[in-house]
Structures are given as C-alpha cells and as structure tokens.
Amino acid sequence: MIRNLIGKFHLFVAPKLFLHTRNFHRINKTDRREFMMSKFGPPIDRSMKILDRSFFQKDVNLLVASFPDPKFLGQFVKTCKPDILYLPSIKHIVPVNENSKGVLLREDIEDINDYKSKLSPITVEKIKEYNISIQPYVLHLDYKFWKTDDILRAVLPEDLISEIPTGFAQAGHVAHLNLRDEFKPYGSLIGQVILDKNSKVETVVDKVDTIDTKFRTFKMNVLAGKDDLQVEQSESGCRFKFDFSKVYWNSRLNTEHERLINQFKPRDVVGDVFAGVGPFAVPAGKKDVLVLANDLNPESFKYLKENIILNHTDSFVKAFNLDGREFIRNSPRLLLEWSTESKTVERKKLIKRRKMNSDSNEKSSTKDYEVTTVNIPKYFSNYVMNLPDSALTFLDEFVGLYSDPKVESVIREIPDFKLPIINVHCFEKYSPHEEPEPSLEELYKRIHKKIVGLIDHEIPLEKCSFHLVRRVAPTKPMFCVSFELPEEVAFRKK
Numbered sequence: 319m320i321r322n323l324i325g326k327f328h329l330f331v332a333p334k335l336f337l338h339t340r341n342f343h344r345i346n347k348t349d350r351r352e353f354m355m356s357k358f359g360p361p362i363d364r365s366m367k368i369l370d371r372s373f374f375q376k377d378v379n380l381l382v383a384s385f386p387d388p389k390f391l392g393q394f395v396k397t398c399k400p401d402i403l404y405l406p407s408i409k410h411i412v413p414v415n416e417n418s419k420g421v422l423l424r425e426d427i428e429d430i431n432d433y434k435s436k437l438s439p440i441t442v443e444k445i446k447e448y449n450i451s452i453q454p455y456v457l458h459l460d461y462k463f464w465k466t467d468d469i470l471r472a473v474l475p476e477d478l479i480s481e482i483p484t485g486f487a488q489a490g491h492v493a494h495l496n497l498r499d500e501f502k503p504y505g506s507l508i509g510q511v512i513l514d515k516n517s518k519v520e521t522v523v524d525k526v527d528t529i530d531t532k533f534r535t536f537k538m539n540v541l542a543g544k545d546d547l548q549v550e551q552s553e554s555g556c557r558f559k560f561d562f563s564k565v566y567w568n569s570r571l572n573t574e575h576e577r578l579i580n581q582f583k584p585r586d587v588v589g590d591v592f593a594g595v596g597p598f599a600v601p602a603g604k605k606d607v608l609v610l611a612n613d614l615n616p617e618s619f620k621y622l623k624e625n626i627i628l629n630h631t632d633s634f635v636k637a638f639n640l641d642g643r644e645f646i647r648n649s650p651r652l653l654l655e656w657s658t659e660s661k662t663v664e665r666k667k668l669i670k671r672r673k674m675n676s677d678s679n680e681k682s683s684t685k686d687y688e689v690t691t692v693n694i695p696k697y698f699s700n701y702v703m704n705l706p707d708s709a710l711t712f713l714d715e716f717v718g719l720y721s722d723p724k725v726e727s728v729i730r731e732i733p734d735f736k737l738p739i740i741n742v743h744c745f746e747k748y749s750p751h752e753e754p755e756p757s758l759e760e761l762y763k764r765i766h767k768k769i770v771g772l773i774d775h776e777i778p779l780e781k782c783s784f785h786l787v788r789r790v791a792p793t794k795p796m797f798c799v800s801f802e803l804p805e806e807v808a809f810r811k812k
C-alpha cells in the first residue's frame with residue numbers, strides 16, 4: 319500500500335506552477351494544464367547543455383482593467399475575483415501608465431473584441447459603473463519567473479521530464495543531489511539551476527558512486543558553485559562544522575536526532591557508539607546529559623571534538639576514536655574512569671542581569687556565571703547506535719557488558735541502578751516483489767528475531783519499541799528500535 323502510494327506520487331507532481339490558479343473548474347485538468355503551459359510555460363530548448371538564462375524570455379498577452387479613478391480598484395478586486403488573474407509570483411495589480419493602475423484579467427480572457435462574453439455579469443456591471451477601460455497588456459516573463467522544475471522541464475530530454483530531480487538535501491551552503499545515471503550528463507545544468515533558484519545554496523554536489531564506504535562518506539562531484547565543502551550547519555540549537563566530503567552528515571535525520579535527545583534527561587549518561595560529528599551527542603551535552611561519543615572515522619572524531627568545544631559542551635561530552643565493538647566493550651570502564659577522575663562536572667552558564675542604579679537612575683548590566691554541578695553516574699542510561707546498515711550486528715557486544723568483576727561490583731552497589739536502553743537503528747529491506755507487502759508489524763517481528771538471536775536471550779516483542787524513522791527507498795524503511803538490556807544479558811559471564 320505505502321509502496322503503491324509512493325509510486326503514484328511521481329505521476330502527480332508534474333507542472334506545479336499551474337496547479338494553483340483558481341479557475342480549475344472551467345475546463346478539464348489536462349486541457350487546462352496544456353493551456354497554462356502554452357501561455358505561461360517557459361520556451362523550450364532541449365539542445366541546451368550550458369545554461370543560457372537569457373533564452374528564457376516570454377511575452378504573455380493579457381487584458382488589463384484600467385482605472386481612471388484608483389479608489390474603485392480595491393472594490394473591483396473584491397467583487398470580481400473570479401475574473402482576475404491569480405497566479406503565484408504574478409502581481410495582479412499592475413501600473414498601466416505613469417498615472418494609473420490596472421487589474422489583470424483572468425488568463426483565458428484574451429480577445430479585446432470579445433472579452434465581455436467571458437466575464438461574469440457582475441464584472442461587466444462594475445466595468446461600466448467605475449468607468450473602467452479594458453486594454454491589451456503584455457506581461458514580460460524571464461528566467462527569474464520560472465521555478466527549477468519548469469526550467470529543467472524545458473531543457474532536459476523529453477523522456478526524462480517525468481521525474482525531474484529537483485529535490486536535494488542541504489548541509490550548510492551545500493545542496494546534495496543523488497542523480498540517477500540518466501541525469502548525470504545534465505549534472506552541471508541541473509546544478510546551476512538549483513544554485514540560481516535557492517538563495518542559501520552556494521555549492522551543488524552530486525554523489526559520484528553509490529557504494530558506501532566504511533565511514534558512510536561518498537565521493538562528491540561539484541556540479542555548480544564554489545568548490546568548498548567546509549560547511550557550517552545549525553541543528554538542535556547547536557552549531558556544527560565539518561568537511562562534507564570527509565564525514566557523514568544527513569540533515570534529513572534532524573527529527574530523529576531531536577526525538578532521541580528529547581528522551582534523555584539531565585544527568586543521564588549516553589553512549590553514542592557511532593556519533594559522527596555529534597548531532598546526538600553535542601545537543602544532549604548542552605542539556606546536561608553526560609555523553610561518551612565515539613566514531614571510528616578519524617575525520618569525524620576531529621570534527622566531533624571541535625563541535626564539542628564550539629558548543630561549550632566539553633565538560634559533558636567526551637570523544638573517543640574506537641571501533642564500535644571496542645567502545646561498547648570498554649564503555650563501562652571508560653565511564654568509571656571518568657567518574658573516578660572527576661566525580662562531578664560543572665556547567666557554567668553566563669547570566670546577564672540588568673539593574674537600576676538608584677543614584678544615577680540609569681540601568682546597568684552585570685555578567686554573572688551560574689554553575690550547575692552534576693555528579694557523574696557510574697552506569698549508562700542509554701546507548702545510541704546509528705549505523706543502520708550494520709548496527710544490529712554489534713548487539714552481541716552487549717552480552718556481558720557488566721561481567722568484568724570490578725565493573726559488576728561497582729554497579730551492584732548502586733541502589734537505584736538501572737539497565738541501559740539500547741536505541742539501535744536499522745534498515746529492514748524487503749523485495750519489491752514480496753506479496754503481500756510486509757506490514758510494519760511483520761517487519762517489527764523480523765527485526766525482533768534478529769535482536770533475540772544476537773543477544774541470545776528472549777525479550778517479549780512488546781518490550782521493544784519501534785519507530786519508523788524514514789523510508790530511504792520505498793522498500794527500505796529505516797527504524798529505531800529501543801529496548802532495555804536484560805539484566806541476565808548485561809551480567810552474563812563471558
């Protein structure tokens with residue numbers, strides 16, 4: 319069902335520009351779309367390989383209702399709505415000459431000798447009453463008027479225009495496309511139009527190949543704009559700096575980052591096994607969550623440390639550069655070391671106070687620091703494992719997490735000790751030919767079975783909570799599964 323909907327979606331996105339006008343009801347949709355395309359659509363040149371903005375010029379013949387006395391203009395617009403031109407990005411009130419203004423009439427009212435037959439009686443009446451003159455009007459359209467989709471439709475081969483690639487992910491000033499092979503020859507044309515039409519984009523890149531590297535980074539090809547992939551991006555109230563070609567970043571995960579961060583409470587301890595440049599760890603640290611953040615990619619580790627400092631979270635977030643397995647295995651010991659070394663962490667918050675000076679009657683402000691002191695707990699409340707391709711396979715590393723006698727004795731002594739919640743991301747891909755298409759419940763069962771196998775312990779399915787993060791492809795959903803690590807698994811002797 320979901321798969322079918324996604325398939326059909328592509329069929330209905332075509333010419334967006336003209337779906338907004340209000341006179342839909344007059345003619346059938348297809349005729350109307352054709353009429354609007356021929357009247358307002360851009361000129362077409364399918365041989366264009368290098369973008370020629372000056373090619374996109376068009377004069378559209380319309381009629382304008384010109385007012386000798388502008389005081390009636392507002393009333394006319396209100397009363398005669400159905401006969402007025404309403405198109406996004408075209409103003410319907412226009413200057414007619416130096417002294418007077420006019421209102422553009424609906425797009426299909428074109429004939430100066432026969433406009434009355436197309437107008438509603440009330441408009442005809444108002445034209446007479448307000449002494450309005452109807453005149454020809456030429457509306458000049460240029461490159462600025464058309465949207466990315468319209469321009470690309472006018473220049474790409476006809477067999478490609480049903481799925482124009484106008485969507486992109488953005489990180490800082492970089493727009494990131496993932497062009498299918500058939501669009502690659504038109505990459506720079508597509509990139510240039512996207513660059514022109516999105517004021518915050520300064521560089522457009524395309525993934526060179528689809529093969530994921532170990533660190534989930536991709537070779538990039540700069541299609542348009544400046545060759546600079548050093549980006550700065552804001553997310554969850556924090557600033558992140560990184561080289562987009564060397565680390566993993568996906569702005570589409572913003573909601574997922576915030577969803578989990580919202581579940582963490584101040585003084586929780588989180589182990590972020592595949593932390594990247596810190597989109598979970600740094601904002602969590604900012605709300606006084608203690609985080610041990612790890613990434614194997616030396617470049618991610620470098621930017622993770624920079625982002626921790628940049629956001630003043632260095633007392634709450636510690637960075638590690640280990641393989642995920644090694645990190646999980648050693649995490650209880652790393653936390654004990656941290657808590658033994660420091661016992662508490664402090665967060666200094668700058669407080670500005672404004673006060674009235676009683677002598678001079680003037681306001682002055684003083685700066686003060688409010689210090690929050692947090693005792694470092696000795697056990698984890700959460701782990702985050704966002705490496706959806708393979709994170710599940712790391713789960714066996716949690717077997718015997720607290721089996722080390724030193725760790726076990728410390729943990730067992732804590733009266734209110736809680737077992738950690740493991741938040742593990744995964745894809746549960748299925749064949750597009752699978753009939754019937756598996757339901758979400760069926761996919762949950764498949765993931766649950768893998769988890770039980772990996773930790774070698776039965777957990778009731780209802781004790782796992784599943785969250786559909788997004789579909790990276792119609793049959794490749796990404797989930798986050800959260801479950802409490804069973805005590806028997808955590809303390810099992812290795």
Ligand SMILES: C[S@@+](CC[C@H](N)C(=O)[O-])C[C@H]1O[C@@H](n2cnc3c(N)ncnc32)[C@H](O)[C@@H]1O
Pocket residue numbers: 532533534565566567568571591592593594595596597598612613614615618640641642643704705706
């Ligand atoms: C999908 S990214 C997620 C990054 C970040 N948590 C986020 O949400 O944007 C996965 C991260 O895992 C790191 N990684 C890959 N294999 C790893 C391993 N074996 N151990 C630790 N980190 C690994 C990659 O470098 C990458 O930064």
